[in-house]
Amino acid sequence: MKAQEVLRLAKACLQDDSLTERSVSTRRVCSLWSGMGSIYELRINNRLHVAVKHVPAANPKEMKDFGERRKAVAYQVEGNFYEHAAPHFPTLRLPQLYHIERSENSITLCLEWMSGPRYSSSSRVEDALTWLATLHSESWGRADALVASCGLHAQGTYWHLDTRPEEHAQMSSTGWEGRLKRAARAIHDALERDVMQCIVHGDVKEPNLLLDPDGGVTMCDFQYTGKGSPTQDLAYFFCSSVDTEECDEEQLLEHYHKILTQKLVDQSAIPSWDHLQLSMDLAYCDFCRFMSGWGYWGSVDIIQSRVQAVLNRIDNGKDLGSEEAYDAAIRNHFW
Incomplete structure (x- = not known):
C-alpha cells in the first residue's frame, strides 16, 4: 500500500x-x-x-x-x-x-486492532459460547428484517447446500455418505424450517476468535453472516475448534442454552433443551455433508459417528433411495 x-x-x-x-x-x-x-x-x-x-x-x-x-x-x-x-x-x-x-x-x-492475549480454545470456550448466545439472542426473530435492511446473506454460513453444489456432487453415492448425500436437501430444508432463526456468524473457528486488550472474547470475519439456525454456528465451532477430549460437549451446550434462555427471558420463543439437541443433530449432518465433498478435518471420528447415528434414526440403517423419501422421513423425525 x-x-x-x-x-x-x-x-x-x-x-x-x-x-x-x-x-x-x-x-x-x-x-x-x-x-x-x-x-x-x-x-x-x-x-x-x-x-x-x-x-x-x-x-x-x-x-x-x-x-x-x-x-x-x-x-x-x-x-x-x-x-x-x-x-x-x-x-x-x-x-x-x-x-x-x-x-x-x-x-x-x-x-x-485487537492486540489482547491469544485466544485459547481449551480455556475460553464458554466465553466464546456466551458471545454466540448474545449474537443469536439479539437477532432472535428479526433475521429476515436484518437481512433485508442490512444486506446480509439470506442463508448464513459458508457451507450451506445452495452455495456448495460442487462439493455435494463430489460426495460418494454409496455407504453412509451416499445416504447423507440423498438426505442433504431435506436436512438443509429442515434447518430452514427450524423455529430457531437468528443471525449466525457463519464461520466460527479459532482463527476468527479474538481477545480484546481486557481479555474479552470477540470475533472477526463476518463474510458469511446471515440468517440461519443457531446450531449451525455451534456445530461448526465444536467440530473445528473445540478439543472434545478436554471439553464435555453436553456441558458446553448446556452453558449456551442457559445464557440464551437468560437473554430471551422476555420472549415467548425460548427453545427447549430437547429442541436444541435435535437441531444440533441436523446441523452436524449439514456440516458433515460439506466435509464429505470437500475433505475432513477436526474431530472426524466423532462427527462421523454422530452423523451415522442420526442417519440410522432417520432411515433405520437402510438407504431410502431418493431425496423425496428422506424428506418425508426427516419431516417425521424432526419437523
Missing part, C-alpha cells in the same frame, strides 16, 4: 487532516483467500491502532468462477455487517469500524 494511500486512510480514521506521513506506519500482515486482497497493520502515532482489510477485487459481476463470486459477495456482506448491522447488536463486543470505502470493484475496511 502506497504511503499516500496509507496517510489518506489514517486521516479518514481519525478525521484529522493535520496528519503527515511521519505520523503513520504500516506493514502488510497477510494475504486474503485466493489472493483477493491483503490485511495491513496501521499505526497512527500513539493515537490509534488499525487493521486495514483491503480487497481490490470485490466485484462479483466480474468473477467467472463460482467460488470467486461467492467470496467477492462475502466481502461485500462483511462491509454491510460492520456498517449497517453492528449497531443492531448493542451489547455484543465487536471490533470498531473506523472507516469504510467502497467502489464498484473494491472495498476497504479500517477496523479496531
Whole structure:
C-alpha cells in the first residue's frame, strides 16, 4: 500500500487532516483467500491502532468462477455487517469500524486492532459460547428484517447446500455418505424450517476468535453472516475448534442454552433443551455433508459417528433411495 494511500486512510480514521506521513506506519500482515486482497497493520502515532482489510477485487459481476463470486459477495456482506448491522447488536463486543470505502470493484475496511492475549480454545470456550448466545439472542426473530435492511446473506454460513453444489456432487453415492448425500436437501430444508432463526456468524473457528486488550472474547470475519439456525454456528465451532477430549460437549451446550434462555427471558420463543439437541443433530449432518465433498478435518471420528447415528434414526440403517423419501422421513423425525 502506497504511503499516500496509507496517510489518506489514517486521516479518514481519525478525521484529522493535520496528519503527515511521519505520523503513520504500516506493514502488510497477510494475504486474503485466493489472493483477493491483503490485511495491513496501521499505526497512527500513539493515537490509534488499525487493521486495514483491503480487497481490490470485490466485484462479483466480474468473477467467472463460482467460488470467486461467492467470496467477492462475502466481502461485500462483511462491509454491510460492520456498517449497517453492528449497531443492531448493542451489547455484543465487536471490533470498531473506523472507516469504510467502497467502489464498484473494491472495498476497504479500517477496523479496531485487537492486540489482547491469544485466544485459547481449551480455556475460553464458554466465553466464546456466551458471545454466540448474545449474537443469536439479539437477532432472535428479526433475521429476515436484518437481512433485508442490512444486506446480509439470506442463508448464513459458508457451507450451506445452495452455495456448495460442487462439493455435494463430489460426495460418494454409496455407504453412509451416499445416504447423507440423498438426505442433504431435506436436512438443509429442515434447518430452514427450524423455529430457531437468528443471525449466525457463519464461520466460527479459532482463527476468527479474538481477545480484546481486557481479555474479552470477540470475533472477526463476518463474510458469511446471515440468517440461519443457531446450531449451525455451534456445530461448526465444536467440530473445528473445540478439543472434545478436554471439553464435555453436553456441558458446553448446556452453558449456551442457559445464557440464551437468560437473554430471551422476555420472549415467548425460548427453545427447549430437547429442541436444541435435535437441531444440533441436523446441523452436524449439514456440516458433515460439506466435509464429505470437500475433505475432513477436526474431530472426524466423532462427527462421523454422530452423523451415522442420526442417519440410522432417520432411515433405520437402510438407504431410502431418493431425496423425496428422506424428506418425508426427516419431516417425521424432526419437523
